Amino acid sequence: MLRSSRREWMQGAAGVALMGMATRAVGAAPSILPAKAEPLPLSAVRLRPSVYATAVETNRRYLYRLSPDRLLHNFRAYAGLEPKAEIYGGWESDTIAGHTLGHYMSALVLTWQQTGDTEMRRRADYIVAELAEAQAKRGTGYVGALGRKRADGKVVDGEEIFPEIMAGKIKSGGFDLNGSWSPLYTVHKLFAGLLDIHGGWGNAQALDVAVKLGGYFARVFAALDDAQMQTVLGCEYGGLNESYAELYQRTGDRQWLALAERIYDRKVLDPLVAGEDKLANFHANTQVPKLIGLARIHEITGKPEPAKGASFFWETVTGHHSYVIGGNADREYFSEPDTIARHVTDQTCEHCNTYNMMKLTRHLYGWQPDGRYFDYYERAHLNHAMAAQHPQNGGFTYMTPLMSGVAREFSTDKDDAFWCCVGSGMEAHAKHGESIFWQGGDTLLVNLYIPAEARWEKRSAVVTLDTAYPMEGQATLSFTRLDRAGRFPLALRVPGWANGQAQVEVNGQAVSPRFERGYAVVDRRWKTGDTVSIRLPLDLRVETTPGDDSVVAVLRGPMVMAADLGGREDKWDSPDPVLVGVNPLAGFTAADPATARYRTAGVFRPADLSFVPFYSQYDRRSAVYFKRFTEAGWKTQEAAFLADQARARDIAARSVDVMHLGEMQPERDHGLTSDISYPVSYRGRQGRDARSGGYFEFTMAVRPGPMILQGTYWGEERARDFDILVDNVKVATQHLENDKPGAFFDVEYPLPPALTAGKKSVRVRIVPHDRSTAGPIFGMRLFAAKAGATA
Template identity: 70%
Template structure:
């Protein structure tokens, strides 16, 4: 049975907001360290500080009344401003406001901007008014699409669910897009406002929401609960655990335990990696919830599951920049080299993995945890924001030559990663300094900053040019003198080659668990510094030594392939030679800029930090060849690259079946149709009596429609139609066992003339299946 810890009740605790060597975990239930409060840390000039200021401008630009539109409308109150577009005009409306509340809190703490707090308190007041008007504890903006296509207040799905009428397709629940995921963002934002400065109205609104959803789940059987949880529900269990910690009320902990997706979590608890082909970010918050439940109730099995998940994701499912997933889905472990695509690394995944990392580190401090955190923080989080515009990426593509796409300056997209982005770039100072239970001062990130350490009445200053320079110096401008340890993280990539100096002189340090620690009587004016070797190295992908990335210290370097607003028509570059690093020379060491001469194919390359290539096309991964291998592979390698580039250049539109966002973007409709996964590739089929239909862009001239199938199917036949006219009858069978096949169908010009888009439809013959179809591409025919 889960019981609340006494220390959590007395403290009223707030939420605790691709490694080669994983840490050796020790069994413990104690939280051994905590970060210095974000409000006590001020950033000095750096890439991180620039990101915070770009994000602060973005948060100021957003209009709270527009985000509150549906909250007021559906409560029967007059909206004060028109609704935003993008996701905020879809049935997932309201998720952004939750993110925005959290971002306002964090930005106020990080910068002291009073307007951030004023906005947060105003929004809480508006939510309380809407909740009171409804009178049942519910408040929300999510919509529900009825069968006739009309969109109404999403609350109407919950009485249906209480009656046992539960219809989930993974991201849709009774016609609403991930409603419990959306509600979690609101829970979390309100809890953050309460935790930051004690806004009791925020806590009251959360308790009303908590009671409402407690009633929704109360009449459900165990199987019906699992039906509901088959639809993405975010970190709602974490919020209930946090609510239990804040209030001391065990009813909320009971709700946290109830929100447990057995299909996904049972294998993780059993120590089994069955992550392949499941939506990545749907799962990560479930493990954050297990971590928080462990902290509140001392449940070691939940801590063990969170650790196992972290180990598997970071060690077997993560790219070199720290992100994970291809087209939002995990794939088989150690298969990175097969999934270097234009849709890698959803930012929400990395944001949540970093949150999970902080939990694990607090239980058992180990430098390897922050090696991962730093890698992701530098190379993915910073890469996911354009500091010139404040826009955010959804995916951070690692396929050579693919440009990053940022959210618009008009703020009309509001993807999930816009929400996590506005949070991430509000708190770059939150994990630099930590205080151990034994009084140790830990430095986990080398980001220039000043900080107040209340326990020692200290003023800290961290001066560094890291990650471009290899030295960082921590000074005590003010300090209550005393004896205590200062522990500086020694990154695993430094291979133990770290020099520690105290007051400018070499010092002996105790090295353990990824830290160099000096214990002495410290006084005001003292300083401690670390020097690290910022050397180039090659890092192979997990499971494939023949595909490598180039790193310098903590930075992932990428080849610059030209401006993002210009097409890239070249082949993906490769590296050839017996000693590849010998071909690299520093062109600007201070900026971590390098030139690769004589070892790159098809020509010499310039390398720069990946995260800074906001408006550039780049290459991160490289096939590695010896001279002899290259001679044998060059022709085939270049021919395949040319074929793919030519196909991409001639493509008008591409549809990835079975994937949430592409299906929404292409307005997919279907009946008796199901998503499938073959060999890690997403697809969709339609059974007898059903269909799949979606919109694709077209352009004038002869076009081909290319459909991708699995080459080893039992016999099946179906028709392909464009705007209601059949263009082909497709028969599948045992054409190419063990391979995917692409089949091209000419599109009659009469069907596209004068149009900008068409509806493509797959209809199975009687007692047959259409597909599965794994991708559809419309592209121009080659001119003779």
């Protein structure tokens, strides 16, 4: 297959299912697959040597390196107890402190389940005891580490915001609630960790802490009317609805279920339940956990509306908002559907989003097993999750950039980051065995081809899966032990990209399986020693991008392939490679099939390339998406294409600092302060404005020599005027009024040399004129003037 689209690979397994349905229509045979399924417990699965087993061990070393007492610092300090160790830096020293501990608790449980390491369990129990002590000292049911920044800049115990909220004093934004950074998001992480520890081995103290914490916030929410509740829910709250649903499941107390259903952000969730895609310009990972919560509520209550919302969201994101590696969002935000080709940047694919999309996938698959769910899951797991952890030092990525030539950035062993994606990363790489084997009724399903051994209690069986997949196309399942021998179906997933081309053997003899819903099913009497093998084709293929057939990626089986553009230490300043010709795959030659390495000849411009699996490019620069041209089309477009690239690269090469206005982390990194100023989203871009009487101000780095400040604006604004100041010196007054209809445009402001001389940074301040608005400004950049230029 030379060419496919995202919809085709998502629908591939469904196509296989239709083949099976057509066969059944003649013979009127009932479905052989189970109506529902559940994974074999993680504790029943042990990984055999592979990159996945390496990732678990690397992550286990990382968990050992972290200090529970350092993560507990604020929990004790804010409760009036003496901390036992200094606080960590990065986000743990900001007002979102505490979110990492929740992730760490969950990761400890998962690692104990995946490996049997008793130190993981000991640490988890220790943390629960410490939290119980801090909770008892407070005496309110609350326990937490989050901070609150007061108007005078002082950071204090974040609990003080909740009495204000109960009194109706609510100042809520996308990530700030009364001066605390996403506090309910942090509360959710702590809830999840407590519930995971309780579920892991029945730690009753963990459930007791969770119930008391749940009661505290039940009182907070009870003080709010519906409008106030929606205002609070306008600030990121993670999957707090899921936590309360799970608390009900553990205790049977219906107040928790009622609260789970009340934690419902109507602005986001109502359209999804109604089947409407209004995701553009929403922060992506803020939304995914809400849908996981809806999925859990559906599982508990059986109500159809939560399931509709969760299912529609999954279909929409995977089919219309996802990149080829399975991740989504550019600079953390969804864009319009089917616009991925316009958002291939250095800020694509936040790992948290994919981690949570994989969790949501597991819920939906359990409701009705269908191979297409694991077509997505496998793609995201292999190409994004595995790319997001450095296999040597255990660092994690925040974004996984897909822009050509951009290297990945990982957290370091200094433990000074603690981004959200560090938290989801330590969970993701603790549990690579959790979705390989599933069961439903009498059926055993194999969804991921990862070397592993598992106990299947239903049949008192031990099964072993041997494979070099995805480097090789064969996988063999052996019944190492089968105490309850007998007849039952074994279902092996046939990925949609295989187009039903799967060869199956039982004990070395070819068989004709039954194909249904993306599976090759063998229904027979099984006994100890039996083996079943599946072989899948691993041909290269070109896949088009949703909404733009002229932008393509190259895949081999489930693997996204990348052009290797050199090491991270090698500067990349060449034009983006483009694909030229009618039959591009004819120009690929296997250089080392065992490691999926290829060379190209004559089909790329400006030069031939080497291709390797994208996930393995930890310390390398890559190209994944390629603009595709015919020979004639390339001759026409080459000059303009290269000129545009050269201009963009010239500015990028001279750039000293870039400010992505309206985005959470860049604004924090640049020390943004503001008043009567708001983040905005328009046409897929984030920005910020300031209203009359307000301002916004931030720090930008400079370097010696003439500098230029550049602002980006939308070309169809109504008349407005504002001043731009650098270190309190006005450098420009900007007037906007229908400057460039239908397009964004840039304005350059040369800075007087005296403004930057001898400085490492400056403060940029934007002030609207009276009765006017400043901006919106969709980003600002400081770059060096060309040699010889004067201000």
